[in-house]
Amino acid sequence: MPSDCISYSETNYFTSLILDYLSQKTDVHKYYNRYPEIGNFRDQIEEKKASFSSEKRQVLVKALQKQYDNVEISDATAENIKSLGEDNTFTVTTGHQLNLFTGPLYFLYKIVSAINLTKILKEKHPEYNFVPVYWMATEDHDFEEINFFNLKGKKFKWNYADKKAGKTAVGFLSTEGLQEVFNLFSAEIGVGKDAAFLKELFEKAYLQHNNLTDATRYLANELFKDYGLVILDAQEKELKKEFIPYAKNELLDQLSHKNTSKTLDELNKSGYTVQVNPREINLFYLTEDYRERIIEREGNYFVHEREDIKWSREEMIRELEENPERFSPNVVMRPLYEEVILPNLCYIGGGGELAYWLELKEYFKAENVPFPMLLLRNSALIQTEKQQKKREKLDISNKELFLKQHELINRKVRKISNIDIDFSSQKEQLVQQFQQMYDLAEKTDKTFLGAVKAQEVKQLKGLDHLEKRLLKAQKRKLKDEVARIANLQNALFPNGALQERQANFSEFYAEYGQALIPALIEHLNPLDENFKILTFE
Incomplete structure (x- = not known):
């Protein structure tokens, strides 16, 4: 494979x-x-x-x-x-x-x-x-x-x-x-x-x-x-x-909250998104009927939204020691x-x-x-041999497959089009021309700087609008290619998300049978730090 x-x-x-x-x-x-x-x-x-x-x-x-x-x-x-x-x-x-x-x-x-x-x-x-x-x-x-x-x-x-x-x-x-x-x-x-x-x-x-x-x-x-x-x-x-000893530390000293707070502050300062914010007590009380947070107030313990359930500190520890399975x-x-x-x-x-x-x-x-x-x-992304051939025919690289669909289509339309629909150079020239006008206004009358800026923004927006209209027209002209690109990506990225987060294994087992799991065992190396694309014949 x-x-x-x-x-x-x-x-x-x-x-x-x-x-x-x-x-x-x-x-x-x-x-x-x-x-x-x-x-x-x-x-x-x-x-x-x-x-x-x-x-x-x-x-x-x-x-x-x-x-x-x-x-x-x-x-x-x-x-x-x-x-x-x-x-x-x-x-x-x-x-x-x-x-x-x-x-x-x-x-x-x-x-x-x-x-x-x-x-x-x-x-x-x-x-x-x-x-x-x-x-x-x-x-x-x-x-x-x-x-x-x-x-x-x-x-x-x-x-x-x-x-x-x-x-x-x-x-x-x-x-x-x-x-x-x-x-x-x-x-x-x-x-x-x-x-x-x-x-x-x-x-x-x-x-x-x-x-x-x-x-x-x-x-x-x-x-x-x-x-x-x-x-x-x-x-x-x-x-x-x-x-029990660790649950007891949590109930009496709130060790998890105390010892993660500094790390969370450091993650935030470094610009990382914090995945989980700990509570003061990170234990639930678990029964056949409910699983609710344990809360401590003034030395007593309660079950969230069940104020009738209450323990003193000594009673809480006794409950833990006698029924540890209730502490989740x-x-x-x-x-x-x-x-x-x-x-x-x-x-x-x-x-x-x-x-x-x-x-x-x-x-x-x-x-x-x-x-x-x-x-x-x-x-991993699982594709059929037929899908791989479609991708190659459409000249889409594996990396490009992971682009947002509008980005992928725009890139491909520009590439296969017989006209240039990228106005980047024109925009650069326009910016250079307006720089000369800024210099002129600076030397003559600075009150004109705002008017120059407004005109620059207007003309750049005009070029953006024209570029989008031409691209849209070219998409209509190349609608068959656009449809094939969209259909391929939709098949591999259901709902615009990674296949592995959407599809169930049964869809692939029905297609590949008993060969599915052995193939994954053979080709997925946990120490290989890359996203795999697997082609099933």
Whole structure:
């Protein structure tokens, strides 16, 4: 399968913070400990090894074995779970929400990146074992973000009737109402062996499991079990017990807020966009019915919008120690929780995720927990051989594909037109001519400077207007070429966005079948810092 690439900066889809991180600019060094280059992993291994006890490993293994009790797993996954009990085993982790039928395509890219990094590390450090982990965001309660997926330009939405949706953790939600989505999906996906596999996968995941956690575990396991992927639901009492000391620090001393505030100020002063603003207490109180913020006022603790629920300081700590599973970290504390319960070396995420991780180094330092390496997940554009040939025929480079559509069309129209519709030189000449008039007004009567400026602006606007009219006329003349350019880009960038953020994997699996995931495994190198263009034949 042919592949090409462009730099992340050339895509115009990544923030300055992430681009500067990838470039390892000095201004960003203070926000992380080690950059994820292969030579830096030895020190990360030693640091994590010294901080992660055998007792923690046993708690983790028992929790995973319990969660996989009724799941048919591969020998590779079973061996990986078992090996996590050994002191020479470490994880590479990625996380994702419980999006319906995996949600956007980049779900696959995250997990493929984690799997491939463990392979690279094993080759470099054969004396250690490395396990890819998918952290299911079972405690997230933003139902509107996960209750749909897009297929062939159509939105398939789960209309969930229970009032708990959006109020409690999505992992608790039953799979009720998904028969309707399945019926619509089955009609859209078509026929054939690969379509039949997708229908069966959806049916077994969502219609034969009672809640979204079990459904998502089944789905991810079926797609990636051959690669030894380990899937973790951290909403587990025994795992939450490991987090009690850190949750206690949060409740009593608000360590996360205190130790991220300075970093946020520095990011703002450097012109970077802050991804997440921490609250004074970054814990939720979680039950089957709701997940709400914990608030402290005058030494007492409350649940947001539930003033009837109140604890004194002593009662709050007692509740934490007796029911740690009810204390749910938010986006600020979840990374710390992850690193407390996993022998993790590296977190793999998208640009937005890495942006909030980069806010947390000082918080990790205050809690004496090793800060992991942060790796930007692979990104890719999948095209057919036919689409590649169209692009070449239209003389569009891979870099140009990522332009805004009006910019791309204007550039191509100018290039293929038999007349020059770029008035840049005329504008430069006009500016030079008016400079002479400014000099003349300066020497004779300065009150004329305003009139000269007004006339210059008027004439430059006139040239702009004329250029746009000519370009518009030429577009009409070349409407067939314009339509082909627009159709190609629309097919590759649905809704004017990156394909990986819009399309669902099923669209591509229905086309390429079992070859899809192995091809991604083969061609996506997590340490290759470029945006991939993959051409499927």
